[in-house]
Amino acid sequence: MRIGAVRKSADDPDPWETDIRPGTVRRVLGYFRPHLGEVALFVVVALLESLTVAANPLLLKQLVDNGILKNSLGTVVAMACLAAGLAVVGALLSLVSSYIAGRIGQGVTYDLRVQALDHVRRLPIAFFTRTQTGVLVGRLHTELIMAQQQFAQMLMAATSAVTVVLVLAELIYLSWLVALITLVLIPLFLVPWVYVGRVIQRRTGRLMDANTGLGGLLQERFNVQGAMLSKLFGRPDEEMAEYEGRAARIRRIGVGLSIYTRLSFVMMTLMASLATALVYGVGGGLVLAGAFQLGTLVAIATLLGRLFGPITQLSGMQATAQTVVVSFARIFELLDLEPLIRERPGAVALPENVAPDIEFEHVRFRYPTADEVSLASLEHLRTERERGEVTRDALRDVSFRVPAGTLTALVGPSGAGKSTITHLVSRLYDPVGGAVRLGGHDLRDLTFRSVRETVGVVSQDAYLFHDTIRENLLYARPTATEDELIEACKGAQIWDLVESLPGGFDTVTGDRGYRMSGGEKQRLAIARLLLKAPTVVVLDEATAHLDSESEAAVQRALKTALRSRTSLVIAHRLSTIREADQILVIDGGRVRERGTHEELLAEGGLYAELYHTQFFKAGGNGTRPDPDGEPVPVHQVVRGGGE
Ligand SMILES: Nc1ncnc2c1ncn2[C@@H]1O[C@H](COP(=O)(O)OP(=O)(O)OP(=O)(O)O)[C@@H](O)[C@H]1O
Numbered sequence: 001m002r003i004g005a006v007r008k009s010a011d012d013p014d015p016w017e018t019d020i021r022p023g024t025v026r027r028v029l030g031y032f033r034p035h036l037g038e039v040a041l042f043v044v045v046a047l048l049e050s051l052t053v054a055a056n057p058l059l060l061k062q063l064v065d066n067g068i069l070k071n072s073l074g075t076v077v078a079m080a081c082l083a084a085g086l087a088v089v090g091a092l093l094s095l096v097s098s099y100i101a102g103r104i105g106q107g108v109t110y111d112l113r114v115q116a117l118d119h120v121r122r123l124p125i126a127f128f129t130r131t132q133t134g135v136l137v138g139r140l141h142t143e144l145i146m147a148q149q150q151f152a153q154m155l156m157a158a159t160s161a162v163t164v165v166l167v168l169a170e171l172i173y174l175s176w177l178v179a180l181i182t183l184v185l186i187p188l189f190l191v192p193w194v195y196v197g198r199v200i201q202r203r204t205g206r207l208m209d210a211n212t213g214l215g216g217l218l219q220e221r222f223n224v225q226g227a228m229l230s231k232l233f234g235r236p237d238e239e240m241a242e243y244e245g246r247a248a249r250i251r252r253i254g255v256g257l258s259i260y261t262r263l264s265f266v267m268m269t270l271m272a273s274l275a276t277a278l279v280y281g282v283g284g285g286l287v288l289a290g291a292f293q294l295g296t297l298v299a300i301a302t303l304l305g306r307l308f309g310p311i312t313q314l315s316g317m318q319a320t321a322q323t324v325v326v327s328f329a330r331i332f333e334l335l336d337l338e339p340l341i342r343e344r345p346g347a348v349a350l351p352e353n354v355a356p357d358i359e360f361e362h363v364r365f366r367y368p369t370a371d372e373v374s375l376a377s378l379e380h381l382r383t384e385r386e387r388g389e390v391t392r393d394a395l396r397d398v399s400f401r402v403p404a405g406t407l408t409a410l411v412g413p414s415g416a417g418k419s420t421i422t423h424l425v426s427r428l429y430d431p432v433g434g435a436v437r438l439g440g441h442d443l444r445d446l447t448f449r450s451v452r453e454t455v456g457v458v459s460q461d462a463y464l465f466h467d468t469i470r471e472n473l474l475y476a477r478p479t480a481t482e483d484e485l486i487e488a489c490k491g492a493q494i495w496d497l498v499e500s501l502p503g504g505f506d507t508v509t510g511d512r513g514y515r516m517s518g519g520e521k522q523r524l525a526i527a528r529l530l531l532k533a534p535t536v537v538v539l540d541e542a543t544a545h546l547d548s549e550s551e552a553a554v555q556r557a558l559k560t561a562l563r564s565r566t567s568l569v570i571a572h573r574l575s576t577i578r579e580a581d582q583i584l585v586i587d588g589g590r591v592r593e594r595g596t597h598e599e600l601l602a603e604g605g606l607y608a609e610l611y612h613t614q615f616f617k618a619g620g621n622g623t624r625p626d627p628d629g630e631p632v633p634v635h636q637v638v639r640g641g642g643e
Pocket residue numbers: 129367368391394412413414415416417418419420421
């Protein structure tokens with residue numbers, strides 16, 4: 001990959017500016033529905049809390065006018081005690097409202113998170129082949145955490161709205177003139193509020209994007225395979241420049257964002273101070289003119305302090321709410337992605353423990369385009385050319401049958417469509433035309449569960465989780481006993497190794513199984529398959545990178561795995577091909593030839609050519625027959641000859 005290709009510059013179009021679709025806010029509010037009881041309780045508590053805030057200035061007015069000015073110590077003490085008591089109640093109510101707000105916020109984000117995880121898990125494999133993992137994880141996790149943090153804060157700020165209304169009503173009651181001045185000043189607050197809020201929203205979006213982008217890159221480069229590629233092929237200086245560039249972009253946006261966030265608060269505080277000065281000027285004059293008493297001025301001044309505070313908070317709430325809506329909108333974008341492969345209502349299950357046959361009938365297939373399965377914002381790198389792309393057919397009119405309990409080998413040049421055929425058997429993709437059948441049922445009429453349980457797949461590069469050998473094996477059958485695990489390992493020719501490890505089954509395999517050799521990993525994958533005991537096995541044979549000993553072990557393991565199962569094998573070894581009941585020669589997405597080894601050799605077509613170029617002349621598939629006709633790994637031959 002060209003390093004510079006993933007670099008984002010400050011001039012990149014901002015995907016956030018227009019991204020919030022109409023109706024998003026309503027959709028976000030919909031998530032409150034299951035929490036309406038808590039919301040109602042929150043409103044009541046918030047109202048009571050606001051009442052304590054609004055009542056305090058009235059007590060002060062009484063304290064000044066009827067206490068201090070009338071020389072009544074009793075009133076002064078009583079009002080002071082009442083104000084103190086009210087402050088305590090207000091503080092307690094504030095704690096209760098934060099607790100309820102926390103519950104609502106966490107509840108809503110929990111619902112959304114679970115829904116999103118469930119949805120993404122159902123998306124077809126094509127989505128995952130297109131999407132950059134780190135970016136997806138960022139979307140599902142980091143951004144949601146951000147939303148979650150802001151959520152409770154936003155609810156708390158909602159209390160401020162109630163306070164503003166109450167305080168304004170009280171101001172009108174105390175002095176309509178001062179209230180009028182305040183009302184004239186409020187729009188002055190709204191202008192910077194709206195403007196700065198918009199800038200904050202845009203920048204928050206960009207910041208999330210930049211963070212997830214860097215996360216995606218790190219995930220790609222810092223996993224074992226990425227790290228190895230970078231050590232072997234990478235250009236350290238350029239890569240470092242790439243990381244620095246991205247980190248600098250995050251810094252730049254972050255600094256701007258913090259300035260704008262601060263600016264909104266500074267503007268609000270400044271306006272509050274100016275308004276207070278103005279009110280004291282006007283109110284002081286009114287007291288001197290005898291329009292109202294000193295206590296009223298004190299109450300008004302106190303009220304103003306309580307008015308601009310919540311308005312300031314409300315200004316923060318707007319930015320916070322924007323962040324929440326943006327994060328939700330990004331999840332909604334994912335939720336709106338329709339899974340191409342679905343389980344049909346009324347889908348049936350195949351009978352268990354009976355090996356079905358596999359049938360391809362006039363199958364046509366093309367890989368889905370980016371627009372069909374993915375989101376541009378998750379790919380990070382979707383070239384202009386790929387927009388509106390049309391993929392070419394990977395399979396054209398493919399028909400064949402693998403009778404139950406038999407072995408069919410797929411051979412053919414690279415890119416011919418062999419893996420594609422195996423993908424269709426496990427319903428990773430649906431054909432565009434024709435049908436793939438298991439036991440006479442169209443795969444699209446079967447339940448996902450049934451297909452999953454019937455078809456076992458071992459890929460060339462077996463994937464292991466970063467966990468113990470035991471957990472990796474139990475993934476196939478969580479209920480397996482220790483004896484069953486041992487039996488599976490023996491069948492897969494890996495027991496000797498597991499037994500010799502100091503940790504035995506509790507040895508950690510390393511990230512993606514990187515602490516195991518290629519052959520060991522594939523044998524563990526076969527043990528996993530044996531535990532699952534599927535009746536159909538789809539296998540991509542990998543022998544090229546194995547030494548002769550583990551190759552022989554894998555071969556023995558495969559014999560066990562394939563016995564009395566319906567098997568479709570992408571074969572690289574002559575011995576497998578010879579054992580096959582049927583060989584399909586795939587070329588250019590079609591079945592070019594079919595038959596047994598001898599029949600196809602006699603035909604003298606593509607198979608014979610492949611046999612001579614690949615198997616016999618020790619070509620790309622890693623084996624050639626030795627004088628007795630048995631395959632010998634290429635590297636062994638080369639090594640043997642060279643040493
Ligand atoms: N996820 C994908 N999206 C788009 N095209 C794909 C995808 N996977 C494979 N292809 C294309 O489909 C065609 C068939 O690929 P396939 O992997 O089935 O070949 P193969 O016969 O298994 O090759 P090999 O022996 O090299 O593994 C190729 O042209 C390939 O580029």
